[in-house]
Amino acid sequence: MSQTVIDSQQPAQTAAQAESQWRLFFRRFAKNKLAIVGALIFCALLATAIFAPLIATHDIYEQDYNSVLAKPGNGHLFGTDDLGRDVFSRLVYGARLTLQVAIISVGIAVLIGVPIGLITGYYRGVWDEWVVMRVVDAMQAFPSLILALAMAAALGGGFYNAMVAIGIGFLPSFIRITRAQVMTVRNLEFVQAAKAIGASDWRIMFRHVLPNSMAPLLVQITLAMASAIIAEAGLSYLGLGAKPEDPSWGSMLHIAQGYLNIEPLLAVWPGLAIFLVVLGFNLLGDGIREVLDPKLKR
Numbered sequence: 001m002s003q004t005v006i007d008s009q010q011p012a013q014t015a016a017q018a019e020s021q022w023r024l025f026f027r028r029f030a031k032n033k034l035a036i037v038g039a040l041i042f043c044a045l046l047a048t049a050i051f052a053p054l055i056a057t058h059d060i061y062e063q064d065y066n067s068v069l070a071k072p073g074n075g076h077l078f079g080t081d082d083l084g085r086d087v088f089s090r091l092v093y094g095a096r097l098t099l100q101v102a103i104i105s106v107g108i109a110v111l112i113g114v115p116i117g118l119i120t121g122y123y124r125g126v127w128d129e130w131v132v133m134r135v136v137d138a139m140q141a142f143p144s145l146i147l148a149l150a151m152a153a154a155l156g157g158g159f160y161n162a163m164v165a166i167g168i169g170f171l172p173s174f175i176r177i178t179r180a181q182v183m184t185v186r187n188l189e190f191v192q193a194a195k196a197i198g199a200s201d202w203r204i205m206f207r208h209v210l211p212n213s214m215a216p217l218l219v220q221i222t223l224a225m226a227s228a229i230i231a232e233a234g235l236s237y238l239g240l241g242a243k244p245e246d247p248s249w250g251s252m253l254h255i256a257q258g259y260l261n262i263e264p265l266l267a268v269w270p271g272l273a274i275f276l277v278v279l280g281f282n283l284l285g286d287g288i289r290e291v292l293d294p295k296l297k298r
Helices: 002-030 033-050 087-123 126-140 144-155 159-185 189-196 201-209 211-237 249-259 265-292
Strands: none
Touching: 002 033, 002 265, 033 087, 033 265, 087 126, 087 159, 087 201, 087 211, 087 249, 087 265, 126 159, 144 159, 144 211, 159 201, 159 211, 189 201, 201 211, 211 249, 211 265, 249 265
16 A cells, blocks of 8 residues: 555656756756847747748848849838848848758757767777767868868758758767767666666666766757858858758858948848857857756856
8 A cells, every 4th residue: 555655656756856857947047147148039039930921021032123232221121132132031031041950950960969879878889989989080070061061062052951961060079979978877876776677778778878968968959059050151151051042141141242342231131140149049058058067156
């Protein structure tokens, strides 16, 4: 009878502990004002991407040849580009492409890199030391942007190929971080206890090791999103990302470079958008790192 009561209390205790941990996380996060700014920027990007049709004032492909390179005003909040398209509306829809890049490219790196790092860090052996890590070392010999540039060129360019290339470029960092965390956690007492009671390796990895290795991964995911946005802007600027007609902030910068002497604001708006979004992701990542790292003073 007493054992039944204890078993019935365990789910409630687990739920209460999880709720208290989330409360502690948000309370600590709320104390970091810069992290709050980063979270607000991210929320603004998300809201802009979702409600772009309601926010945009013009069709992003509509061309007004009577208002080419028009200055802000006269029905165009941020002016028009070289084809008479409304810059503000293209910036708004560009938030959708930016969010896609951040989520999809980093998602590719996480879905491939984390399982590889988890398995190699848990089992170790020759496969880990002489195959996986040597490939990772070879990939890290190139800067992530250069590697993404080479992959995008090999895949043939295009927005979605650029996201795949960026995701592949982030693989080494996620493999290394996951592997390092797993190698630390796998030797802790609760993992050894799970082995002693006969838990399978897969259960130990996904129920015990991986959840306790997530703190640095969450930080890396946030910071990688900022890097992905910069990488996509760079690839689009070089013509290997989004098509010129698509409202990519990188493509808008590429168009604006030819008119800096005539209308410099054409480059200011997409540059400022990239700066603010990347700053927001970096502030958000730093905030999460400070909350989850017990060594840092809170």
